[in-house]
Amino acid sequence: MDHFAYRNGRLCAEEVPLSGIASEVGTPFYCYSTATLERHYHAFEEAFHGQKASICYAVKANSNIAVIATLARLGAGADVVSGGEMKRALAAGVAPGRIIFSGVGKTRDEISAAMQASIFQINVESEPELEVLNEVAEARGVAAPTSLRVNPDVDANTHRKITTGKGENKFGVDINRVPELYARAAAMPGIDVKGLAVHIGSQLEELGPFGAAFAKLRELTEVLRGQGLDVERLDLGGGLGIPYAPGDKIPTPAQYAGLVKEELGGLGCELTLEPGRVIVGNAGVMVCSVIYVKESAARTFVVVDAAMNDLIRPALYNSDHAIVPLEEPYAGDQTSNADVVGPICESGDTFAVQVPLPPLAAGDMIALRTAGAYGSVMSSTYNSRPLIPEVMVRGDGFSVVRERIGVDDMLARESLPGWLDDG
Ligand code: LLP
Numbered sequence: 303m304d305h306f307a308y309r310n311g312r313l314c315a316e317e318v319p320l321s322g323i324a325s326e327v328g329t330p331f332y333c334y335s336t337a338t339l340e341r342h343y344h345a346f347e348e349a350f351h352g353q354k355a356s357i358c359y360a361v362k363a364n365s366n367i368a369v370i371a372t373l374a375r376l377g378a379g380a381d382v383v384s385g386g387e388m389k390r391a392l393a394a395g396v397a398p399g400r401i402i403f404s405g406v407g408k409t410r411d412e413i414s415a416a417m418q419a420s421i422f423q424i425n426v427e428s429e430p431e432l433e434v435l436n437e438v439a440e441a442r443g444v445a446a447p448t449s450l451r452v453n454p455d456v457d458a459n460t461h462r463k464i465t466t467g468k469g470e471n472k473f474g475v476d477i478n479r480v481p482e483l484y485a486r487a488a489a490m491p492g493i494d495v496k497g498l499a500v501h502i503g504s505q506l507e508e509l510g511p512f513g514a515a516f517a518k519l520r521e522l523t524e525v526l527r528g529q530g531l532d533v534e535r536l537d538l539g540g541g542l543g544i545p546y547a548p549g550d551k552i553p554t555p556a557q558y559a560g561l562v563k564e565e566l567g568g569l570g571c572e573l574t575l576e577p578g579r580v581i582v583g584n585a586g587v588m589v590c591s592v593i594y595v596k597e598s599a600a601r602t603f604v605v606v607d608a609a610m611n612d613l614i615r616p617a618l619y620n621s622d623h624a625i626v627p628l629e630e631p632y633a634g635d636q637t638s639n640a641d642v643v644g645p646i647c648e649s650g651d652t653f654a655v656q657v658p659l660p661p662l663a664a665g666d667m668i669a670l671r672t673a674g675a676y677g678s679v680m681s682s683t684y685n686s687r688p689l690i691p692e693v694m695v696r697g698d699g700f701s702v703v704r705e706r707i708g709v710d711d712m713l714a715r716e717s718l719p720g721w722l723d724d725g
Pocket of ligand 1: 405464578580619676
């Protein structure tokens with residue numbers, strides 16, 4: 303459930319017509335709904351009620367500081383994967399003691415910054431990284447709170463580009479090597495080893511793979527404890543999917559939390575969850591305008607002013623984002639099939655193929671739904687296109703939370719080398 307619906311024939315975010323926002327900021331733009339963010343956060347939190355679990359929102363899904371701050375005020379911590387995301391989390395008011403730093407390639411500088419900020423936990427993904435972390439922490443005279451990310455070799459059964467828990471994926475430490483490395487970590491002066499972490503992929507549409515990974519984590523915890531090692535914390539990552547199309551059947555947060563309890567409940571560990579998409583995905587839409595409706599022999603193309611640089615998910619993962627007009631279609635309106643495409647010079651710049659749409663003409667506006675997660679954060683300036691604004695709605699008000707970053711801003715950062723500069 304989200305808070306994007308028609309009111310008096312106009313598609314609104316909460317109480318604000320999206321067409322009203324468009325006339326103020328222009329198209330295309332992203333729009334986020336505070337009430338939807340709150341609803342999804344609460345649903346997730348309530349699902350874990352009664353378990354010793356802390357929610358660290360995966361900032362990568364949507365790192366606008368207004369989004370992070372909205373969630374931080376509800377009690378969320380943050381899962382970050384770069385020095386930049388850590389800065390954002392701190393700027394948005396997340397307490398350092400609620401920040402987890404994950405990722406396969408943390409640099410020495412990033413590790414130092416994390417130590418400097420005294421964050422809650424670093425998730426280590428390899429032996430060389432463990433050594434660097436030990437060195438950096440020792441040099442600062444501290445012991446880094448560390449968990450080892452395990453690669454459980456479990457197939458998440460999701461798109462191959464967002465599968466992270468198979469042996470051939472670059473993530474985590476091979477599960478068979480963990481006991482040895484964990485024991486090494488426990489003996490290092492710069493490491494305060496806390497526990498284990500796992501994240502097997504994103505947009506999981508069934509619970510089975512989570513169950514398989516959690517069972518392996520439980521077994522591993524018991525093995526480590528059997529060796530006399532402490533395992534206080536388990537970080538379960540993110541990954542729970544969301545419906546993109548109306549008929550999609552996805553396990554609920556409550557079912558997911560039930561599985562966690564069943565598999566890991568008896569261990570007495572402190573749990574961390576790192577949900578991203580399930581919190582922000584349906585809390586955002588991308589609004590764009592129709593530039594042309596082009597009839598070719600084979601197809602009707604609706605050419606819009608947003609493109610793959612603004613929302614790359616369809617091009618990268620073949621994802622379907624439902625497309626709805628800002629003006630509510632009349633009940634009797636005939637739909638006809640069309641492709642919705644952007645202006646970029648690649649055939650991959652296609653948002654939807656042969657989808658039924660009501661009659662559309664140049665100047666009409668449409669929204670691509672479920673664009674709150676991995677939308678704006680993955681945008682680029684390809685084809686020298688501006689980075690589009692982000693707007694946040696709350697009740698009957700809205701605020702531009704990132705302005706458009708235009709071509710003049712880009713040009714201001716470029717220069718000619720002396721030999722080309724004629725003065
Ligand atoms: N924790 C870790 C360590 C992660 O790598 C990720 C996502 C998450 C948590 C959050 O996962 P979520 O709950 O959002 O599934 N760009 C892709 C998704 C990439 C996910 C990367 N890691 C997409 O648009 O589908």
